[in-house]
Amino acid sequence: MYRYDDYDHAFVRSRSDQFRDQVKRRLAGELTEEQFRPLRLQNGLYLQLHAYMLRLAIPYGVLSARQLRAIAVIARRYDRGYGHLTTRQNIQFNWIKLEDAPDILDRLADVEMHAIQTSGNCIRNVTSDPYAGVAADEIEDPRVWAEALRQWSSVHPEFLFLPRKFKIAITGALEDRAAVLFHDIGIRIVKRRGGATGFAILVGGGQGRTPYIAQELRGFLEQRHLLSYLEAVLRVYNLHGRRDNKYKARIKILVNALGIDEFRRQVEAEWDRLDKASIDLPEAERARIASHFAPPALAAKPLRSEAVARRRADDKAFDAFFRNNTTAHRVAGHRIVTIALKAPGAVPGDVTATQMDVVADLAERYSAREVRITYTQNFVLPHAALDDLPAIYDTLVANGLASNNAGLITDIIACPGLDYCDLANARSIPIAQSVSKLFASPERVAEIGALRLNISGCINACGHHHSGNIGILGVDKKGTEHYQITLGGSPSDDASIGTLLGPSLPAEDVPAAIEAIVDVYLAMRRDAGEDFVAFYRRVGAAPFKARVYSGSAAETTRALETASTGG
Amino acid sequence: MPSVITANLLRSGEVVYLAEGERWAPSLADAIAAADSGAAASLQAIAARHVAANEVVGAYLMDVRIEGGVPCPVSMREAIRAARGPTI
Amino acid sequence: MARIYANGVIAEDTWRPLHGDEVAAHGDLVNVPLDRWLALSRADQSRTGVTLAAHEAGESDLARLARAPLVVITLPAFTDGRAYSVARTLRERHHYTGDLRASGDVLLDQIPLLERCGFTSFAIKHGPTLDALSRGHIPAIATSYQRATLARHLSIRPTLTGHEEPRA
Numbered sequence: 001m002y003r004y005d006d007y008d009h010a011f012v013r014s015r016s017d018q019f020r021d022q023v024k025r026r027l028a029g030e031l032t033e034e035q036f037r038p039l040r041l042q043n044g045l046y047l048q049l050h051a052y053m054l055r056l057a058i059p060y061g062v063l064s065a066r067q068l069r070a071i072a073v074i075a076r077r078y079d080r081g082y083g084h085l086t087t088r089q090n091i092q093f094n095w096i097k098l099e100d101a102p103d104i105l106d107r108l109a110d111v112e113m114h115a116i117q118t119s120g121n122c123i124r125n126v127t128s129d130p131y132a133g134v135a136a137d138e139i140e141d142p143r144v145w146a147e148a149l150r151q152w153s154s155v156h157p158e159f160l161f162l163p164r165k166f167k168i169a170i171t172g173a174l175e176d177r178a179a180v181l182f183h184d185i186g187i188r189i190v191k192r193r194g195g196a197t198g199f200a201i202l203v204g205g206g207q208g209r210t211p212y213i214a215q216e217l218r219g220f221l222e223q224r225h226l227l228s229y230l231e232a233v234l235r236v237y238n239l240h241g242r243r244d245n246k247y248k249a250r251i252k253i254l255v256n257a258l259g260i261d262e263f264r265r266q267v268e269a270e271w272d273r274l275d276k277a278s279i280d281l282p283e284a285e286r287a288r289i290a291s292h293f294a295p296p297a298l299a300a301k302p303l304r305s306e307a308v309a310r311r312r313a314d315d316k317a318f319d320a321f322f323r324n325n326t327t328a329h330r331v332a333g334h335r336i337v338t339i340a341l342k343a344p345g346a347v348p349g350d351v352t353a354t355q356m357d358v359v360a361d362l363a364e365r366y367s368a369r370e371v372r373i374t375y376t377q378n379f380v381l382p383h384a385a386l387d388d389l390p391a392i393y394d395t396l397v398a399n400g401l402a403s404n405n406a407g408l409i410t411d412i413i414a415c416p417g418l419d420y421c422d423l424a425n426a427r428s429i430p431i432a433q434s435v436s437k438l439f440a441s442p443e444r445v446a447e448i449g450a451l452r453l454n455i456s457g458c459i460n461a462c463g464h465h466h467s468g469n470i471g472i473l474g475v476d477k478k479g480t481e482h483y484q485i486t487l488g489g490s491p492s493d494d495a496s497i498g499t500l501l502g503p504s505l506p507a508e509d510v511p512a513a514i515e516a517i518v519d520v521y522l523a524m525r526r527d528a529g530e531d532f533v534a535f536y537r538r539v540g541a542a543p544f545k546a547r548v549y550s551g552s553a554a555e556t557t558r559a560l561e562t563a564s565t566g567g
Numbered sequence: 568m569p570s571v572i573t574a575n576l577l578r579s580g581e582v583v584y585l586a587e588g589e590r591w592a593p594s595l596a597d598a599i600a601a602a603d604s605g606a607a608a609s610l611q612a613i614a615a616r617h618v619a620a621n622e623v624v625g626a627y628l629m630d631v632r633i634e635g636g637v638p639c640p641v642s643m644r645e646a647i648r649a650a651r652g653p654t655i
Numbered sequence: 656m657a658r659i660y661a662n663g664v665i666a667e668d669t670w671r672p673l674h675g676d677e678v679a680a681h682g683d684l685v686n687v688p689l690d691r692w693l694a695l696s697r698a699d700q701s702r703t704g705v706t707l708a709a710h711e712a713g714e715s716d717l718a719r720l721a722r723a724p725l726v727v728i729t730l731p732a733f734t735d736g737r738a739y740s741v742a743r744t745l746r747e748r749h750h751y752t753g754d755l756r757a758s759g760d761v762l763l764d765q766i767p768l769l770e771r772c773g774f775t776s777f778a779i780k781h782g783p784t785l786d787a788l789s790r791g792h793i794p795a796i797a798t799s800y801q802r803a804t805l806a807r808h809l810s811i812r813p814t815l816t817g818h819e820e821p822r823a
Contacts, residue, residue: 007798007812014796021794022764027578029621030783031762038734039764047625049648052580097579121734151800157771158743158804161736238740239710273748278803285814347655418644419653427643429655479642 001062001370002147002292004112011154012109015116019043020102027099042122042160044092044115045101049422054096054104055118060128060146060170061089061373065364068371070111072356078104083356085341085349085377087413087464088167089127090118094420116154121162123153123234127169129177130374131336133293134382136328140189140197142172144290145226148281152227159234163241164249166234167206179375181205181214181495182467184251185233190220198222203233203263204255207461211497212252215260217267224286228279232271236263296368298383301333305386311393318393320442321404326389333386337367338406339379339396344440345433346403348414349377358399366392375464376413378406409451409518410436413464417457417474418481424457426474426481426507431455434511439518448518451532452491467491469532470517471498472510481507487517487544488536496533501541502549516547570607571598571638572614573648574626582648583623589613591623595649596637601628657758660766660788661776668778670704670725679703686725693719706758709737717741721749727778730759739772743804746773763787767795771804 004012019039026036044055056071063071071091075083078100079093086092096104108114118125126149133141149168153159159166171178172189180186186202199221205214221229237251255263312319326335339359341351351359359379363371366388372380384392396402405411412435415421417428432455439445454468458475465471471486483505486498505513520543525535536544572585573595583591584598592598601607607628614626629645631638640646647654659668673685686704687695689711695703704725712720720726726745728738738757745751757769758778766777766788779785787793799809802816 005812007810010810011796011798011800014798018794018796025763025783025787027621030787033577033618033624035733035762047575047580049644050580050582050651051575099578121736154800155768155796156801156804157768158739159736160768161734161739163736235740235744238736243735243737275747275803278747279801282815285812288814418647419655424644427647427654429653433655481643 001064001143002059002289008112009109012112012114012116015043015114015155016102016105016109019105023098023102038120038161040098040101041120042117043101043105044118045096045098046119047422048094049418049420049424051094052096052098052101053092053094053420054101054115055086055090055092056108056113056115057118057125058090058113058373059150060126060132060143061130061375062132062143063371063373064111065360065369065371067111067113068356068360068363070107070113072353072360074104074107075353075356081354082350082352084347084416085351085373085379087375087377087415087462088125089130089373089375090125091373094416119165120160121164121166122160123156123162123166123168125167126150126153127167127178127183127375129171129173130372130380131177131327131382132172133295134329134331134334134336135173135175135177136330137174138172138330139174139191140172141293142170142178142187142189143293144286145187145189145199145223146170147289147292148227148286149230152230152281159238162234162238163243164246166237166251168230176493179464179467179491179495181493182207182211182464182491183214185230186214187226192220196222199226201229201233204252204260205495206250206252207464207466208250209247209459209461210253211461211466212256213495213497214252215255217260217264224280224283225276227281228274228276229267229271231279232267232274236266236270240266295331296370296383298331298334298368298385300331301385301387303332303386305333305389308386308389311390317402317404317442318390320446321393321402322389324404324408325406326384329383335384335386335389337381337384337389337392338374339381339401340403340406340411341378341401342405342411342436343400343403344410344436346436347429348412348432351379355399355401358395358401362392362395376411378411404442405445407450407452408445409448409453409470410439410445412436412453412455413468414455415457415463417455417463421457421462423460424474425459425476426457426483428455428457428463428472428474431472431474431483431507431510435514438511438515447522447528449528449531452489453514454489464491465489466497467495468498469536470514472514475504477504483507483510485510485513485517485548487541488533490533494533499541502545505548513548517544520544520547568630568641569600569602569633569638570610570628571595571600571631572610572626573598573629573645574614574618574623577621577624582651585610585614585617585626589617591617593651595631595640595645598631598638600631600633600638657778657780658785659756659776660779660785661754663791665779665785665789672706673703684725686727689716692723697722709735709741712741714744717745717749720745721751721753723753725754725756726751727756727758728774730757730761733760733762733765735760739769742769742772742774747803764794767793771799771801771809 169178169183170187188200202214203217367381414432418424454465456463456465467489489498586592586597679685689707692705706727756776763784
């Protein structure tokens with residue numbers, strides 16, 4: 001992973017000093033709250049429902065064991081002993097004091113970390129595939145360019161006061177595990193015939209009030225021009241994005257107002273006029289960054305481990321963990337391991353300081369000291385040897401970290417909601433807890449198979465409910481918490497935005513509604529191979545509507561019959 | 568509906584309520600309730616001075632109902648804020 | 656009344672706006688709004704400063720603005736970032752060499768960023784900003800990741816500059 005040199009160290013220290021000075025001036029009244037607010041947001045500090053919340057930057061979701069331990073120390077010393085993994089691969093603390101924030105930034109700088117631009121109307125954390133560098137289907141490691149983008153966007157003086165926030169994701173594998181189609185800019189590494197790799201640049205995706213799937217801006221961009229091309233996009237957005245209405249200020253609104261062809265024309269015209277040589281990354285610098293991402297020296301091992309085979313035969317829970325929580329690694333005899341923070345009744349994505357230390361120790365011992373964060377609010381150990389899986393699993397079990405439901409219905413993605421968030425209309429965590437308890441049976445969860453369930457506490461959609469196979473959105477209906485259900489969303493290559501099932505339901509009716517939705521799917525899918533989204537696209541909303549809003553089995557059957565005759 | 572002023576302390580971010588003697592109290596039960604819009608405007612003026620003095624941020628008027636002589640939250644959001652922590 | 660910060664010094668403004676039918680005396684440093692400036696002769700344009708909001712000037716206007724001795728871009732709010740893009744375009748594409756001034760909602764923390772985008776003077780009304788500047792206190796970050804936008808006192812990693820000289 002990337003290691004800071006003197007310039008990187010000087011940068012974060014200088015930034016930390018700058019923020020300390022800004023806090024001092026704020027407390028002395030030299031800055032009003034209006035003048036201070038964008039400055040503190042650009043250091044990740046939000047004023048939330050109960051206290052200040054600090055969002056740390058975890059660049060493209062990669063952390064070292066040492067960094068995770070430092071985060072645990074901060075959690076204990078300055079917060080309430082826990083942190084929360086976010087849907088952009090960051091970690092946030094909920095109970096921070098403004099007067100402590102400068103000290104916290106100093107401690108982060110000690111371990112090559114910061115909270116730069118994790119909030120505010122600027123370029124945010126560049127996210128990527130949590131399996132980058134190790135996935136079997138990887139074309140090229142996207143982290144090299146993710147790091148280049150991180151540096152390019154850090155305190156880029158032209159783009160710190162954009163019309164609104166700006167989110168970039170980059171992926172380098174055949175399967176998109178970074179949801180690039182739901183980002184302001186999505187970047188896919190693609191290979192041309194003849195072998196040259198370049199980038200497909202997608203623009204104008206996003207969730208929130210008006211969800212959009214990104215459109216192709218350029219099918220193939222030479223790698224060396226990534227920074228100048230993005231600079232052209234950002235400049236067009238900075239100059240022409242709306243500033244009159246906060247809810248219409250994202251680039252997706254501009255792209256859809258102009259149409260992709262006109263937007264492309266403006267970007268390409270700007271790009272043509274740019275002095276690319278002064279912006280693009282010199283090859284020597286690309287090589288320097290790339291050298292940090294050389295894979296660790298992992299000895300190829302036998303594809304089969306006796307110990308694992310025996311344990312899988314003897315221990316059903318371990319077997320489920322192996323099947324759901326581990327994935328093929330490019331090096332033989334290794335697996336990518338997901339540590340799901342999704343036990344039944346757990347708060348999705350919350351992790352205690354003790355658990356952070358456990359994960360750090362596992363990373364140190366078994367994963368070349370490296371750990372990842374997924375946007376689905378889980379940890380990943382990217383480099384586990386097959387033979388080490390039983391020992392890793394035993395440690396996870398002992399620390400409440402062994403939920404074997406990665407990618408399944410109880411691997412719920414949920415925003416903090418009204419329990420923590422100033423923007424929320426309704427709570428999301430209790431809904432997540434009741435749904436996860438409802439599906440506590442491992443057999444039932446396995447039967448359902450891969451299913452993405454997302455919960456957002458308000459229309460800002462930080463829980464990404466629009467791209468959930470099942471999405472739940474909290475709304476305020478005359479002062480009581482109600483929830484709308486959407487179906488058929490997908491975050492990946494077959495991206496789609498979920499469609500509203502029907503009128504919102506009170507909180508107490510949500511679990512039964514989810515149960516009903518699952519029942520319809522299980523009863524009428526062709527076979528276990530037809531996943532939820534494929535099923536929904538085939539039969540439509542009618543059978544689900546019938547079941548959820550009336551609960552009559554006969555009505556469901558009628559609706560399904562209509563659907564299968566193409567009615 | 569009666570109302571109180573709530574805000575967050577600038578330094579700590581803690582939730583507070585405007586109480587007797589222009590004090591900022593952590594407990595909603597200690598907040599001065601304004602019975603009408605005139606009283607509410609006075610409270611807002613006091614709050615504005617404390618904002619300008621950099622003691623609190625984000626001060627606003629919130630609806631309450633009086634139960635047993637003590638202000639209580641009306642909305643779920645304010646109930647969660649007054650409880651000073653998540654419901655889970 | 657705004658004071659002008661430039662080259663590390665705070666001073667009075669030597670330029671003044673020309674109002675209504677006023678005619679400038681020879682040698683006066685005057686500036687006018689964009690539409691009035693565009694209507695001037697080329698010779699007058701090269702003697703007269705121009706004031707505009709960032710979004711007012713199109714690409715062809717910017718090409719002409721490069722003749723002005725002073726270009727003043729007014730920021731309606733410090734959070735309106737368009738001025739930064741206009742400044743860079745004026746400097747880098749149109750090779751503007753005159754005084755590029757930021758006015759309006761200009762505060763201490765944005766000055767280093769505005770400088771990096773090409774602003775060379777700042778019209779400031781905010782008291783605490785003027786106080787800090789007069790003490791030489793500018794809270795800037797010492798290093799840059801973007802070599803196209805450098806300013807004095809800013810260092811950059813050598814491998815980013817390659818064979819090029821950083822712009823001063």
